[in-house]
Amino acid sequence: MENQEQGRLTFSKRLTPIEVEKRIILFFYTVVAEFFEFEEGRQFFMDVTDNLGKEWTFVGTFHANSIVENHVSISWAQFSLEKGLKANDEVTFTEKPQGNGPWKKFKVVIKRKIRLFGQDIWGELMV
Numbered sequence: 436m437e438n439q440e441q442g443r444l445t446f447s448k449r450l451t452p453i454e455v456e457k458r459i460i461l462f463f464y465t466v467v468a469e470f471f472e473f474e475e476g477r478q479f480f481m482d483v484t485d486n487l488g489k490e491w492t493f494v495g496t497f498h499a500n501s502i503v504e505n506h507v508s509i510s511w512a513q514f515s516l517e518k519g520l521k522a523n524d525e526v527t528f529t530e531k532p533q534g535n536g537p538w539k540k541f542k543v544v545i546k547r548k549i550r551l552f553g554q555d556i557w558g559e560l561m562v
Contacts, residue, residue, distance in 0.1 A: 443529050443530050443531075444469050444470070444529075444530045445527055445528060445529045445530070446462065446466050446467055446469075446470070446527075446528050447525060447526060447527035447528065448460070448462065448466075448525070448526060449523050449524065449525050449526075450520060450521070450522055450523065450524050450525075450526060451522060452522040454522075455515065455520050455521060455522050455524075458510070458511060458512040458515040458516065459508050459509065459510050459511070459512075460508070460509045460511065460526065461506055461507070461508050461509075462506060462507045462509070463504050463505070463506050463507075464497070464504070464505040464506055464507055465504075467507050470530065470539055471495070471497075471507065471539070473497050473505060474497055475497055475498070475499040475505075476496070476497065476498075476499075477496070477497050478494055478495065478496050479494075479495045479496075479497075479538075479539070480492055480493070480494055480495070480538045480539075481493040481494075481495060481509065481528075481538065481539050481540075481541055482538050482539070482540045482541070483514075483528070483540075483541050483542070483543045484531070484540075484541070484542050484543070485514075485518075485542075485543055485544075485545075486542075486543075486544055486545075486559060486560075486561060487561070487562075491511070491513075491514050491543075492538075493509050493510060493511045493514070494509070494510045495507050495508065495509040495510070496508050496510075514543075517562070518545060518560060518562055519562065520545065521547065523547075523548065524545055524546065524547050524560065525545070525546040525547075525548075525557065526543060526544070526545055527543070527544045527545075527546070528541040528542070528543055529541060529542045529543075529544070544559060545559070545560040546558060546559055546560065547560050
């Protein structure tokens with residue numbers, strides 16, 4: 436899901452059980468086309484800052500598939516383990532100003548739905 440947040444491009448999705456188990460996140464290429472140029476099999480790197488200010492590097496790979504659609508996988512094993520991610524958590528990447536580096540820079544926010552007084556509320560995961 437692409438949108439604009441304070442003038443910056445974002446993309447987000449809810450995690451599936453398979454993504455949590457495999458510690459990898461998948462996006463259809465059309466979702467991330469604004470950020471990355473597709474080249475089958477090519478890897479790319481994302482410098483990511485979480486909501487606590489810790490910096491991470493995620494590795495992504497482009498995949499061509501005539502049946503499902505071109506997609507991107509982003510490996511984030513250590514991040515996933517440390518954050519204790521669960522199925523249905525929502526992950527949002529917001530592009531940060533680039534500077535001179537060759538890698539894309541993003542802020543990542545993880546939200547989890549909780550039930551409070553009979554209402555579903557999305558809260559930011561602060562770990």
